[in-house]
Amino acid sequence: MENVKYDVVIIGAATSGAFFAKRMAQKGYKVKVIEKLSKETLGRRLDIFHVAKMEFDRFGLPKVKKGDLEWAFEFDDNFTASPYDNYPKRNVGTIVGMHMAEYIALMNKEAMEAGAEFEYDAPFEDFIYEDGKIVGVVYGGGKELLSKVVVDCSGTASASRRKLPNDYGVENFEITPEDKFYVILRYVKFLDGKDYHHSSRGWPFYKTWIAPCADPEGAIIGIGACHSYDYAEQIYAKFEKDINLPPYELTRIEKGTTPYTRCPYSFVGDNYIVSGDAACLTKPNNGEGVTSSMVQMVIATEVLDKALKAGDTSKEALWEINVRYNEEQGADFCFTRAVLTKAVNATRDEFEYFFKKDIIFSEKFLDSVNAGPAVKMTLGDILHIAGGIISGLFTKQLSFNSLKLLIEGITLGNELKLHYLDFPSTPADYDSWVLRANELWAKVGKMK
């Protein structure tokens, strides 16, 4: 065992781990990151990922520009369209496409410059406990590290969270195949110059989108669906039949999964925090998780800083992370997850009607689910939606069953939101809070 005792050991050196490491190292703490992969293979599971340009300042992320190794492309206009490709809703804001491996390398470098130590080819294996509390990790073939706090940023594998004892305070569930979003990205080249894409367009009914890629003559056509890659391919085939895509030639296919399930109810145990995909912090509308995890990590670094200064990193001392995360983002994500889980049951024509009448698929709602904060519904919005629904029923463009599901989604979403905003301020009342949360999630069910 190394003699040194770290303040923080982080498992996983990708976007979440590197972000947490840099912020804690900047505060002067002794930080070590252990990563299963080699430095050369780290982050290579995906080529491109997107970040909204405004998020760079919001999270103090390293900025990249055209010509940099990490930069791939930028685009400004994002549209969301109906199943018959009508009523496009425009979302504002520039999106930056970056090469994931290169950007993670840059984040690792910045964290190292801030003082964090990184060890690659170093998989987490188990915890070290003292009096039943985590005090370090075993990794890389039996090596040991002592640490005041261990942070799991190991992605969907949830390497350390899965090893927690049942009563440690953080759920140790597996992110099962049914809890994932299966994403297939087709990198294509357009056959005709007039079709080159300078903006993105999404079709929520098919869970598909088309967006620019690094090749100015090409694009990425993506689909993300629950259940399996096969199911995603079935929907894609229907999408290609229904929507008139410009002629293209396929250059390559990339596949990956992202968590699509609720977060563990608590992110903290004694001397322990879970974050990133390991904590299912992905956006409920599209499964993206790089910056939505950072919302929790900004809070976590502030609370951990306070706890380390006070010499108390118990579950109680870290609990504030749960409360503040739910207030800032978690409660709103629950609302969106519940509404979307029910709304996807609508038929193609009903989706078309929602787009036409700005019900759920309005620019306001879409902007809000993309950015994260609450959908602030005015009385005017509610009356507008109610009027659209009533008129849809009378004209038979909406069925009673779909209406019932939609109302159920909005009602459950509101109940969940209020319940998460009422998260207990200390662990004392946690068990009864969990019982009610379990009831509500059981009613929401899984995405069809």
Ligand SMILES: Cc1cc2nc3c(=O)[nH]c(=O)nc-3n(C[C@H](O)[C@H](O)[C@H](O)COP(=O)(O)OP(=O)(O)OC[C@H]3O[C@@H](n4cnc5c(N)ncnc54)[C@H](O)[C@@H]3O)c2cc1C
């Ligand atoms: C096809 C696709 C496209 C996506 N596009 C976007 C996008 O455009 N924008 C966006 O925000 N999100 C996107 N996402 C989601 C995004 O990729 C994830 O939410 C995000 O990368 C999660 O980061 P993370 O650091 O938490 O986990 P990961 O990136 O999974 O990193 C976890 C790290 O932990 C390491 N690790 C695992 N087990 C161990 C262990 N036992 N010991 C030590 N280390 C371990 C892994 O090797 C890995 O390096 C996409 C996902 C997919 C599948």
